Amino acid sequence: MKLITYLISRITLSFTAIMLIWAAIYFFLQMKEIHDGIDEGLTNLKQEFIAKADAVPGFADILKANTPPNFAIEEISEEEAAAIVENFATTGVYFPTELEKEEVRMLTTAFRCRQNGKYYRLQFFISTVESDDLIKNVLFLLLGLWVALSLTIFVVSKIIVAKANKPFYRLLDELKKFRLDNSRMIDLPPAKIREYMQLNSSVKELLEKSIRIFTEQKIFIENATHELQTPLAIVIAKLETLLEKYRNNGELMKEIAGVLTVLNRMRRLNSNLFLLSKIKNRQFTEIRSMNLRKILEAVLAEFEDVAAYRQIAVEQKGDAAPSLPISEDLAHILFTNLVKNAIVHNEQNGKISIRYAADAITISNTGNRAALALFERYRTGAGDEKSLGLGLSIAKAIADLYQIGLSYYHDGEMHVFRLSLRNAGQR
């Protein structure tokens, strides 16, 4: 839900509730005021009547014979008179002229006429504002007011909120575009509202700190590689020079070559370790949508010679060519490690089977059961990275980076590494 929708819906809801309560209060107060006015008039009427009836002989009886439309008089016994308590009531009376029952305010009382000592019950009534009509009017008015106010609030708050939140939304846009790796600070939108100024400065501080740490880490890793690779380069170059120099001394050459082989392994280990740490530090940020099938096919072509040498048949199944936003280099490294793994742990005259589906790629290979233990350890993630060989660890790190589900199982015949792409690429 958008912030503005939330604000406006809440305002409108509470506003409606307040309006309803207020409408009820207004209605009752208004009715009370009207009744009070009418009741006062009725009381005056009564007092005037009683004064007249007491003073003029036969006044009550004449009136009784010719009652005006807003008046009723009836002779009653003393007991009945004693039982009547003067009261006001709202009731309906039929008016022949109006052809309908009208709502009236009625005063009922009893009095004893001094002229003849008889008791009479008196009823005066004055037609009052019809409460139905009043309710209707009040509701109409309030509804109109409500609509007008709601519209005003909607429009005004939309404008105000949008304007006030402009720095906020711009900041949000900038943050979405922000990438830690290009080490570029975002453009902070100018803000006049204090909270947004604070938000800006907090964001600025946080981002600058992140950029600094990220850069420091990156530089450290690169420096560490540098520091290690340079001496290695010197030693390897010097040994190769020695090989050239003592070209007639077979024994010495073999020794030197042995050292060179170890050094080369060390060099690869070193660069693989740094690769692993760079992946885990998310330093591969050049992401483009890549056709994974194309990359895997390219990797397979690179290993064609080796596979042929080992007489391993490679087959590819499925027509799918899934794509994924991924670093091209990392995709290449991922498949290289998996294919290499499938070749190394294969057997003579073995088979590698690759299956492409829209949401998964599987790389299966034949191989002895001994490898199973190794892969099982990988599958259960026993945390023994040393025994895994770096290749699979790197593959796993790359898969994790892009939310590719890399899993291993043995289907009874082949070792299967499955790359599930279902949730892949959601960073």
Added chain:
Amino acid sequence: MKILIVEDEYALLKTVEDFLLAEKYVVEKATDYYSAMEKIMLYEYDCILLDISLPGGSGLQILSEMKKENKTGNIIIISAKNSLEDKVQGLDWGADDYLTKPFHLPELHARIKAVMRRKQQNGKPTATLGNSLVDFAQRQLHVNGQLLKLNRKEFDMLAFFVINKDRLITKDALAEHVWGDSFDMADSFDFVYSQVKNLRKKLNDGSSDMAIENVYGVGYKLTI
């Protein structure tokens, strides 16, 4: 052929210099940013080997200065930083190749030759050894005027050997040059051996003067 080595690590500089001198190159050296800039602006070189991290500045700065001055040269960046950004940026700014430390000296030699070949204006990039002619552009081998068919990897191997004629090529260096850095399997040496054997057989069957010698099981050497 005049080569400038820009490298602040003296031991490495010296080794590379000795190697290149042995290959009959004329070699000049610079160990920091300023002396490198001075030499580059004053003289012409056929190839410049450029380290990225230098005292006083970076190799990338040198590249951009050269670009400003419209100076061209065959530049190979030699860096310990196997960082993609540096690589991409370096190549963008006019470097011709990027070699990561550590490297095998024959590999460096092959890269220098390749870069020079690419810039060569007149004449075909070929090498004649005895009765054999290696055409680097067409990727073909002719023996006594007859085309001898080689597959892609076989030609890669042959070219590497030819550039480093009479020099010992270790199995490591060969495997890395032809099959790439990611190639590091336990029995890769057997594989390399079998591939060299195939190439050797083809050369032999085509009665080329070139022969690939096995050197004490350490590596190979191409001789005539």
